[in-house]
Every structure is written in structure tokens, then in C-alpha cells.
Amino acid sequence: MPxxxxxxxxxxxxxxxxxxxxxxxxxxxxxxxxxxAAVKEQYGWVDEAKKAxxxxxxxxxxxxxxxxxxxxNWEDFEPNVDAILAELQADSQAAERAGREPQLTLxxxxxxxxxxxxxxxxxxxxxxxxTLKTDRNKMREDVLKxxxxxxxxxxxxxxxxxxxxxxxxxxxxxxxxxxxxSIARLRxxx
Numbered sequence: 001m002p003x004x005x006x007x008x009x010x011x012x013x014x015x016x017x018x019x020x021x022x023x024x025x026x027x028x029x030x031x032x033x034x035x036x037a038a039v040k041e042q043y044g045w046v047d048e049a050k051k052a053x054x055x056x057x058x059x060x061x062x063x064x065x066x067x068x069x070x071x072x073n074w075e076d077f078e079p080n081v082d083a084i085l086a087e088l089q090a091d092s093q094a095a096e097r098a099g100r101e102p103q104l105t106l107x108x109x110x111x112x113x114x115x116x117x118x119x120x121x122x123x124x125x126x127x128x129x130x131t132l133k134t135d136r137n138k139m140r141e142d143v144l145k146x147x148x149x150x151x152x153x154x155x156x157x158x159x160x161x162x163x164x165x166x167x168x169x170x171x172x173x174x175x176x177x178x179x180x181x182s183i184a185r186l187r188x189x190x
Contacts, residue, residue, distance in 0.1 A: 001026055066106050076114055083113045 005019035015023060040047075070077045077084070087109040088102070095102040104112075173181075 063106070070106060070110065074110060076117065077110060080110075080113050080117060083116075084109045087112055 002015075002019060002022045004013035004015050005022075006014045006016040008014045067081075071081070084106070088104055088106065091104040091109070092102045
């Protein structure tokens with residue numbers, strides 16, 4: 001506060017009209033500072049929210065560039081883009097509730113989603129393989145059962161080889177001669 005710049009006739013310090021204006025200006029500044037401090041205390045979050053919004057807006061071109069690169073170069077990104085963006089959105093919402101910055105990058109969200117997709121595929125293939133094993137065993141049982149139900153032949157196959165004769169000799173001999181020759185060969189071998 002400005003000091004008095006004049007004196008009363010009895011010597012008491014006092015303000016001249018110029019000094020009084022200086023006091024009023026000082027009081028205006030004080031009041032303004034107090035009001036601004038109260039406003040900032042109550043509505044300071046608006047400034048912080050605007051700064052955060054401006055920061056996000058400045059990041060949009062970089063993020064769009066990353067997404068375009070990912071769509072071209074990352075395996076299975078495109079079919080899972082909605083799940084990946086949902087993962088990022090969930091992280092952003094959790095961060096906002098906790099009053100912190102989001103933790104996941106685009107690549108982190110991609111790895112999380114693709115990991116879940118790959119696990120689901122592995123589980124599906126394991127289930128299909130188990131079904132195939134069960135089906136194979138069932139099929140094997142059915143074939144064996146069918147084979148065991150068929151009638152079995154009681155005929156035996158000769159264990160000694162039958163010697164082949166020329167076709168010209170076969171035509172010249174009659175059936176009795178062929179039988180005699182075969183019997184003689186069987187006796188000589190056995």
C-alpha cells in the first residue's frame with residue numbers, strides 16, 4: 001500500500017488527491033489478484049483440461065501416421081483394428097479416472113490384442129486336434145469291429161511253391177499228368 005504523501009495542518013500524515021488515487025489503484029490490483037486467485041482455485045481445472053486437450057490435438061497427426069504405418073506393415077492389424085483402438089480407449093479412460101497419463105502405446109495395444117487372438121486360435125486348434133484324435137480312435141474301433149464281424153476263410157495257402165511250366169508243355173499234357181507232376185515235386189521237397 002502506498003505511504004501517505006502529505007500532511008494535515010497538525011502534522012498527521014495524510015494522502016493528497018494524487019496519493020489517494022494511488023491507494024485506490026493499489027486496492028483495485030489487490031482485489032483483482034484476490035478474485036483471480038479464487039477463480040483459479042475453483043476453475044483451474046479448466047486450464048489444465050484445455051492444456052491436455054491441446055496436447056492431444058497436437059498428437060493427432062503423429063498418431064494417424066502411426067496407424068497408417070501399422071495398417072500397411074503390422075501383421076493382422078487391419079482385421080483387429082477395432083479391438084486395438086478399444087484397448088487404447090480403455091487405457092485412456094482408466095488413466096483419466098486415476099488422474100495420470102495413459103500408459104499404452106499403439107504397439108502395446110496391438111501386442112495385447114494379437115496375443116489374445118493367437119491364444120484363441122491355439123485353443124481352437126488344440127480343441128480341433130483333440131476332436132480329430134477322438135474321431136480317429138472311434139473310426140479305428142468301428143473298422144476293427146466291422147472286420148471282426150465278417151466271416152473268416154478257413155482255406156489254407158500252400159506253403160511250398162508250385163513250379164511253373166511252359167505253356168507249350170501245359171497244352172501237351174492232360175490234367176492227370178499235371179497233377180502227378182505237382183505231387184512228385186511236393187514229395188521231393190518235403
